Amino acid sequence: MARKVIIAGNWKMNKTASEGKALVEDLKPLVADVAAAEIVVCPPFTSIAAVVEAAGGSNIKVGSQNIHWAESGAFTGEISAEMLKETGVEYAIIGHSERRQYFGETDATVNQRIKAALAAGLIPIVCIGETLEEREGGKTEKVLFSQLEGGLADITPEQMAGIVLAYEPVWAIGTGKTATPEMAEETHNYIRCQLKDMFGEAAEAVRIQYGGSMKPENSAELVAQRNIDGGLIGGASLKAGSFAELIKNAIA
Numbered sequence: 005m006a007r008k009v010i011i012a013g014n015w016k017m018n019k020t021a022s023e024g025k026a027l028v029e030d031l032k033p034l035v036a037d038v039a040a041a042e043i044v045v046c047p048p049f050t051s052i053a054a055v056v057e058a059a060g061g062s063n064i065k066v067g068s069q070n071i072h073w074a075e076s077g078a079f080t081g082e083i084s085a086e087m088l089k090e091t092g093v094e095y096a097i098i099g100h101s102e103r104r105q106y107f108g109e110t111d112a113t114v115n116q117r118i119k120a121a122l123a124a125g126l127i128p129i130v131c132i133g134e135t136l137e138e139r140e141g142g143k144t145e146k147v148l149f150s151q152l153e154g155g156l157a158d159i160t161p162e163q164m165a166g167i168v169l170a171y172e173p174v175w176a177i178g179t180g181k182t183a184t185p186e187m188a189e190e191t192h193n194y195i196r197c198q199l200k201d202m203f204g205e206a207a208e209a210v211r212i213q214y215g216g217s218m219k220p221e222n223s224a225e226l227v228a229q230r231n232i233d234g235g236l237i238g239g240a241s242l243k244a245g246s247f248a249e250l251i252k253n254a255i256a
């Protein structure tokens with residue numbers, strides 16, 4: 005089954021509204037002719053409105069970096085799916101390792117956030133991945149299995165087909181250390197096999213991004229792998245030139 009490549013920039017806590025707008029204005033002409041990949045940028049909440057406006061009418065889509073599971077209520081500092089939907093975002097990153105590490109995110113809260121995103125018609129980009137200690141301890145598959153099992157509990161095969169997964173080995177994030185294409189493919193293949201066990205044929209439709217020091221120099225060989233369907237990019241998405249080059253190399 006042909007899966008359309010999806011490349012998303014996770015800006016993390018970078019770019020004010022005016023900086024985000026400028027980045028998208030610079031990016032638009034550079035990727036205007038890209039039809040073979042879905043392009044997404046995920047700014048901080050405060051920059052979403054400006055970025056949605058700047059991206060209007062282009063092939064650049066917008067996502068959030070988190071989402072709360074409740075519809076509304078006493079959750080100081082949180083943002084609901086409905087609030088996000090109204091801003092014009094179409095995607096929501098869920099369960100990024102930085103949220104798991106610093107903000108107490110668990111597989112159970114990931115699961116609640118996925119359900120809220122789906123209910124609002126947003127496409128979840130669900131992050132999973134092991135730490136260096138877990139990889140070196142031979143626990144990678146065990147960790148991924150429990151993240152999939154817990155995070156995707158009660159999700160139907162129909163819903164799963166529309167969810168994007170991002171495999172981000174924590175040791176490769178922001179470190180310059182990328183998993184080799186072979187190592188990444190082996191893990192992506194494991195993830196897809198687990199998805200097949202859990203969701204049957206729908207697993208073939210699920211796009212699995214790789215994330216962790218993906219850059220223009222390595223995007224082609226990573227995305228060329230059978231089970232790698234795009235990337236979730238941090239550092240290299242913060243400049244229009246490098247992000248555009250990374251995208252073009254990935255689909256060349």
Ligand code: 13P
Nearest residue numbers: 014177178216217238239
């Ligand atoms: P880097 O591309 O900076 O390694 O970040 C990856 C990431 O965490 C994307 O979500």
